[in-house]
Amino acid sequence: MKTTEQTALITGASSGIGYELAKVFAQNGYNLVLVARNTDRLNEIANELRDQHGLETVIVIGKDLTQPNAPQEVYDEVKGFGVDINILVNDAGMGEYGLFATETDLDKELSIIKLNVVALVHLSKLFLKDMVRVNEGKILNLASVVSLMPNPYMAVYGATKAFVLSFTEALRNELKDTSITVTALLPGATNTDFFNKAGAEGTRAHQQAQTADPAKVAADGYAALMKGNDKVVSGLMNKTQALLSNVLPDQLTSQTMRKLMERPDESEESKTPSTASTLISLAVIAGGLYWAYTKYGLPGVLKKVNIE
Numbered sequence: 001m002k003t004t005e006q007t008a009l010i011t012g013a014s015s016g017i018g019y020e021l022a023k024v025f026a027q028n029g030y031n032l033v034l035v036a037r038n039t040d041r042l043n044e045i046a047n048e049l050r051d052q053h054g055l056e057t058v059i060v061i062g063k064d065l066t067q068p069n070a071p072q073e074v075y076d077e078v079k080g081f082g083v084d085i086n087i088l089v090n091d092a093g094m095g096e097y098g099l100f101a102t103e104t105d106l107d108k109e110l111s112i113i114k115l116n117v118v119a120l121v122h123l124s125k126l127f128l129k130d131m132v133r134v135n136e137g138k139i140l141n142l143a144s145v146v147s148l149m150p151n152p153y154m155a156v157y158g159a160t161k162a163f164v165l166s167f168t169e170a171l172r173n174e175l176k177d178t179s180i181t182v183t184a185l186l187p188g189a190t191n192t193d194f195f196n197k198a199g200a201e202g203t204r205a206h207q208q209a210q211t212a213d214p215a216k217v218a219a220d221g222y223a224a225l226m227k228g229n230d231k232v233v234s235g236l237m238n239k240t241q242a243l244l245s246n247v248l249p250d251q252l253t254s255q256t257m258r259k260l261m262e263r264p265d266e267s268e269e270s271k272t273p274s275t276a277s278t279l280i281s282l283a284v285i286a287g288g289l290y291w292a293y294t295k296y297g298l299p300g301v302l303k304k305v306n307i308e
């Protein structure tokens, strides 16, 4: 069993990508602090990881991170245990599906901003000060491919993820003369409970998510974090989508995203879901690449590709 005697704090560790990240850190011998609301599930995960990997310390902190004092309370509890955090993973996040003007709930959207943006900033501030003091530490922030493009039907969610990427890149620059690194993980639609919780079941993006394994996303994020990379887009299709967002006009990327976020019509549904959404994605990608090639030429397209 590996042990690093280092501790990673992971928010959103009770499911999906956060749970997979907790497993990767455990496999690599990190002690863990696991944060989310579902304390029962976190305790199950803590027992599982302790048993499988012989970790010395796995601390569970049940907290609703939309509450204004929650990040400070998390920090105080960690300090109360006498633990120093070497790695902070800001994974907890949620979305809400629907048209902003007429369908979505404002309170839910304000909570999304509190969780995806405010709590992430607050936790980063608290733990970064300690990291700077010892000139050592790493932060992994969960952004998204939608950090790079507008996200119709999830307008607020997409904007929070654009914030996360911008914030990460700015911090990274501010810390460039230290040993601290900040990395953004940009998954595309991934097979977790995210779409169900957001009310986006049955959309093309949800169908696309069925084939994207959160364990692979977590492995990509962990590798980029350990290398100290600025960001990683997980998955070939998502890398291509990220590339296109660099070269296509915003109106076109918005419209492409809108198509992905819509529910397919009946004729599409008669095909297998993953075939239909893959065909649409491939058609959009092929069209986008051709458009970019004719506008910029091959060297121009390659120059604009700065994904990792």
Ligand SMILES: NC(=O)c1ccc[n+]([C@@H]2O[C@H](COP(=O)([O-])OP(=O)(O)OC[C@H]3O[C@@H](n4cnc5c(N)ncnc54)[C@H](OP(=O)(O)O)[C@@H]3O)[C@@H](O)[C@H]2O)c1
Pocket (backbone or CB within 6 Å): 011, 012, 013, 014, 015, 016, 017, 018, 035, 036, 037, 038, 039, 063, 064, 065, 066, 091, 092, 093, 094, 115, 142, 143, 144, 145, 186, 187, 188, 189, 190, 191, 192, 193, 194, 195, 197, 209
């Ligand atoms: N799945 C995708 O397609 C996708 C794509 C790009 C980026 N992402 C990002 O990846 C991250 C993880 O999402 P996921 O796909 O793994 O979804 P998920 O399975 O729904 O996980 C979300 C996690 O956030 C926690 N959480 C939600 N609300 C919280 C709150 N108020 N306080 C504390 N914790 C809270 C949840 O735990 P509790 O419910 O126990 O609190 C859960 O552990 C998010 O930031 C998401 O935006 C996801």
